[in-house]
Amino acid sequence: MSDGAGCAAVPEPSSTGRLLLVAACALLDADGRVLVTERPAGKAMAGLWEFPGGKLEPGESPEACLVRELFEELGVRTKPACLAPLTFASHTYPDFHLLMPLYVCRVFDGAPAGRENQAIRWCRVHELRNLAMPPADLPLIAHLEELLT
Numbered sequence: 001m002s003d004g005a006g007c008a009a010v011p012e013p014s015s016t017g018r019l020l021l022v023a024a025c026a027l028l029d030a031d032g033r034v035l036v037t038e039r040p041a042g043k044a045m046a047g048l049w050e051f052p053g054g055k056l057e058p059g060e061s062p063e064a065c066l067v068r069e070l071f072e073e074l075g076v077r078t079k080p081a082c083l084a085p086l087t088f089a090s091h092t093y094p095d096f097h098l099l100m101p102l103y104v105c106r107v108f109d110g111a112p113a114g115r116e117n118q119a120i121r122w123c124r125v126h127e128l129r130n131l132a133m134p135p136a137d138l139p140l141i142a143h144l145e146e147l148l149t
């Protein structure tokens with residue numbers, strides 16, 4: 001049994017005071033490949049590959065946010081019942097603390113296409129480790145591997 005000393009040895013990330021709630025989704029195709037999108041030039045962390053999604057609007061549920069974002073970003077139609085929660089990211093960035101539930105979605109209408117100038121790609125789950133992704137996303141990959149392998 002642990003006495004917690006291992007945890008105590010890890011420096012706590014300092015609180016930034018601002019919590020940002022973002023919903024993200026791993027769209028899965030019939031072969032179990034995962035869709036990721038590239039953050040466009042001009043945005044923070046441009047060039048990194050991330051899961052589609054975005055910030056919740058006031059009063060919006062994570063599921064409603066994803067239904068909206070998947071259509072806006074990719075032209076994909078889905079519904080809350082088709083979004084299954086998988087895990088979440090909790091990561092301190094310099095300017096904010098990100099809390100990001102990750103859902104998986106296998107049932108959607110439409111072929112995803114980048115509608116906001118972003119590149120998209122379908123990846124085998126083991127390929128995610130070779131992609132440059134935001135640091136908050138790295139712990140999420142193991143959960144997808146467990147689901148998909």
Ligand SMILES: Nc1nc2c([nH]c(=O)n2[C@@H]2O[C@H](COP(=O)(O)OP(=O)(O)OP(=O)(O)O)[C@@H](O)[C@H]2O)c(=O)[nH]1
Pocket residue numbers: 022023024043044045049050051052053054055098134135136137
């Ligand atoms: N959608 C998404 N956002 C992520 C992921 N990982 C991660 O750290 N983020 C961060 O969560 C925030 C998402 O915000 P967003 O997509 O709505 O906003 P944005 O930075 O693109 O700017 P915007 O305000 O112009 O839409 C960004 O700071 C983004 O870097 C991820 O896998 N998917």
